[in-house]
Amino acid sequence: MKRSSLVVALATASVLALSTAPGLARDAVVADPDAKVDYNGTLSVLTKFGLQQLSPYFVNVAKAYEALHPGVKIELIQESDDSIKGKTKTLVASNSLPDVYFSWTGSWGENFVRGHRAVDLSKVIGPDTPWGKTISPAAVKAFEYNGKLYGIPLYLDAKFMGYSKPLFDKAGIAVPKTFEELLASCDALKKSGTTAIALGNKEAWPALHYIGQLVAYNVPTATLERDFDPAKATFDDPGYVAALDQFKQLADRCTDGAAVNGTSYASALQSLSNGDSAMYYQEIIEFDQSAAADTKLKRDEFGFFRLPPPAGAKGDVKAIEGAPEGYMISAASRNIPLAIDFMKFVTSPANAKVLSAPPYGQPSATIGGASPSDMNPAVVEGLKDIAEADYLMPWLDTANTPRVAAAWLSSIQALLGGTMTADQVMASVKKASAADAKRK
Numbered sequence: 347m348k349r350s351s352l353v354v355a356l357a358t359a360s361v362l363a364l365s366t367a368p369g370l371a372r373d374a375v376v377a378d379p380d381a382k383v384d385y386n387g388t389l390s391v392l393t394k395f396g397l398q399q400l401s402p403y404f405v406n407v408a409k410a411y412e413a414l415h416p417g418v419k420i421e422l423i424q425e426s427d428d429s430i431k432g433k434t435k436t437l438v439a440s441n442s443l444p445d446v447y448f449s450w451t452g453s454w455g456e457n458f459v460r461g462h463r464a465v466d467l468s469k470v471i472g473p474d475t476p477w478g479k480t481i482s483p484a485a486v487k488a489f490e491y492n493g494k495l496y497g498i499p500l501y502l503d504a505k506f507m508g509y510s511k512p513l514f515d516k517a518g519i520a521v522p523k524t525f526e527e528l529l530a531s532c533d534a535l536k537k538s539g540t541t542a543i544a545l546g547n548k549e550a551w552p553a554l555h556y557i558g559q560l561v562a563y564n565v566p567t568a569t570l571e572r573d574f575d576p577a578k579a580t581f582d583d584p585g586y587v588a589a590l591d592q593f594k595q596l597a598d599r600c601t602d603g604a605a606v607n608g609t610s611y612a613s614a615l616q617s618l619s620n621g622d623s624a625m626y627y628q629e630i631i632e633f634d635q636s637a638a639a640d641t642k643l644k645r646d647e648f649g650f651f652r653l654p655p656p657a658g659a660k661g662d663v664k665a666i667e668g669a670p671e672g673y674m675i676s677a678a679s680r681n682i683p684l685a686i687d688f689m690k691f692v693t694s695p696a697n698a699k700v701l702s703a704p705p706y707g708q709p710s711a712t713i714g715g716a717s718p719s720d721m722n723p724a725v726v727e728g729l730k731d732i733a734e735a736d737y738l739m740p741w742l743d744t745a746n747t748p749r750v751a752a753a754w755l756s757s758i759q760a761l762l763g764g765t766m767t768a769d770q771v772m773a774s775v776k777k778a779s780a781a782d783a784k785r786k
Contacts, residue, residue, distance in 0.1 A: 374494075375677040376466040379475065383683045386417040390444035391688070392433065394671070396424040399635055403706050404692075411691050418684065428549045428611075438463075445679040446689060451488040451669045452745035453574070455497060458674055464496045465675040465682055471495055477690055485670035485711040497672045498689045499711035501701065503629050504668025504732045505555055506650040508636050510643055513540050513624040521649070525560075525592060525656035532600035535624050543600040544623035546614030547607050550755040553762060554742050555667060556596065556627060556653070557754070560589035562665040562739035563655045570661075574745050576782035581775055585660055590761065590768035592656055597762055600625075607759050619643050627653065629668070630728040634707030637724075650724055652731060664736040669744075670711050746779075753778035 393404050401424050408420035423444060425433045430448055437443050443463060449455045458464040471478045471486060472495060478486060481499060489497025507528075514520070514531075517538040522528040532542035547553040561570065564585030573579040597603065606614075618626035619641040628636065637648035655663040675685045691697065698715025701708045707722055709729050718726045732738070743751040757774045760766035766774075 374462060374466050375682070376468070377470045377675070377682060377686060379470045381683040383687045384681060385415040385684065387681055387684070388419045388421050389446065389681065389684055389688055390421045390423065391673075392423045392425065392430075392437070392444045392447040394425060394427060394430045394448045396426040396429065399705055400708075403701060403708075406700075407692055407697055411688055414691075418688075420688070428551075441678070443676045443678065445676050445681065445685045446673050447676060448671070449489075449497060449674045450671055450741065450744035451497070452740045453747050453751070454744035455489060455674065456491050457748070459491045459496050463674075463677050465677050465679070466494050466496060467498065467675065467686070468495045470686055471498060477693075480695070480713055481693060482670070482711045482713060485672075488670050489672060489674075497674050498693065499670035499672040500693065501631065501672075501708040501710055502668070502670050502729065502732060503631050503709075504666045504728065504735075504738070505559060505627060505629055505653070506728055506731070507625055507653055508618060508628045508633065508648060508650045509625045510618065510621065510623075511647045511649050513538075513621070514649075516540070517624070521651045522654050524654050525563075525596075528654055529595060529599050532596075541602065541617070541623040543596070543625045543627070544614040544617035545597070545601040545606045545627070546609035546611040547759060547762060548610045550759055551741075551743055552611045552614070552627075553593070553597075553606070553758045554754055556593050557589060557758060558739050558742045559653045559665075559667040560592050560656070561586060561661070561742070562667060562737065563659040563661045563663055564589045564592075565661045567662050567665070567737050570739070573779070576747055576750065576779045579779045579783070581772060581779060586772050586775075587768045588656075590771055594761060594768065604763055607762055630725060630732070631708045633724050633728065634704050634722055638705070645722065645724075648724060650728060662737050664734075665739050666732060666735040666737075667739040667741070668732065669738055669740045672711070747782050749782050750775060750778045 395401050395404050404422055408422060412418055412420060449458060473483055485499035485502060486495060489495055489499065517534045517540065519531045519534050522531050535542040545552065565583045569583050573581050615626055615628060615632060615635060617623040619636055621642045637643045637645045652666060673689060675682055679685050693712050695712055695714050698710035698712035699717050702710045702716040703720040704722055707725055709725055710716055742754055753774045757766055757771040761771050
């Protein structure tokens with residue numbers, strides 16, 4: 347196992363400790379909608395906005411909130427998409443989660459709930475509450491566990507293939523409509539002297555996002571969701587191996603091959619922005635980083651399309667991989683009403699519109715929290731695709747249990763490196779799932 351995948355695997359698997367951490371109250375903490383807010387003291391917030399382009403958002407929101415409430419100090423802990431995993435591990439291990447902390451949906455968020463570390467927000471963000479009515483119902487429901495709501499969705503997200511229109515024109519190709527056409531497009535781009543797809547998999551999860559989308563195309567949705575639960579999982583549908591074989595074809599024909607495991611995802615994104623590659627598989631929240639005023643690839647030269655489905659796909663060809671991302675309130679917080687009040691401020695329509703517009707480009711989950719005239723047109727169109735999708739395929743490394751996620755992450759790196767086959771990858775995933783089933 348490569349060191350980079352080991353780091354990610356350990357950071358992910360560490361969340362297993364959530365359900366057994368010592369000193370935690372065993373009764374769920376339920377937010378009281380009538381609790382009085384004490385606008386005094388320090389509120390700690392762990393964000394996933396550590397990248398240079400994103401960090402000013404929470405900084406500015408915190409300053410604005412402090413100006414309204416001089417007795418409050420917001421202490422920000424800003425991490426990136428990758429470093430948030432390791433930081434969360436450290437905070438969990440020391441029983442020092444901040445008052446407000448970032449969380450994905452799926453198994454990742456469920457571990458906080460199972461470990462009694464998240465406040466039950468049903469009474470303050472439910473569909474019939476004033477706050478709940480201001481946020482996308484589907485986004486709120488994504489943080490539902492055992493019939494209760496534990497998360498505050500901040501923005502919507504999904505994966506698309508971003509591409510350079512000039513490089514497509516140079517190679518004489520159009521947007522591919524099938525997976526097979528995508529592979530043929532890669533061949534044409536290579537002949538024109540261009541790297542077809544930039545893929546940086548040093549962090550292990552970028553390649554897994556391809557797998558997630560291809561699995562959604564190849565495996566029936568009901569089977570996928572059954573396999574998220576180790577107690578019911580079998581992972582025996584042939585669509586899994588088909589998806590892995592398709593990804594290996596894409597890696598061999600479209601990318602720099604074995605070099606991808608040593609390349610960071612940020613470098614791959616920059617490769618598209620700099621005009622060094624024709625495509626990069628990215629989240630909609632990255633559109634404003636791919637093409638902007640200070641990048642070689644300009645906004646009107648940037649295009650995107652959904653990763654096209656393979657012929658004969660037996661899953662949902664209208665599925666899109668993605669999920670809302672948001673925040674939870676720590677059950678150990680000494681000022682839960684203040685934490686909730688701050689997040690109401692963060693998700694207000696005014697702040698949501700700032701979040702959705704450049705330079706942030708994070709499509710807000712707040713209803714009315716986006717002005718199309720102020721947004722990147724590509725983001726506006728991408729949101730339409732998300733709305734039309736039959737199914738949002740959750741990220742595999744957060745939908746599955748930490749042990750299974752770690753198996754996916756390390757095995758996919760091995761698949762790319764040529765040391766594992768598709769069948770061996772699935773054997774590793776099955777083994778991890780079976781081990782989890784025994785624990786339960």
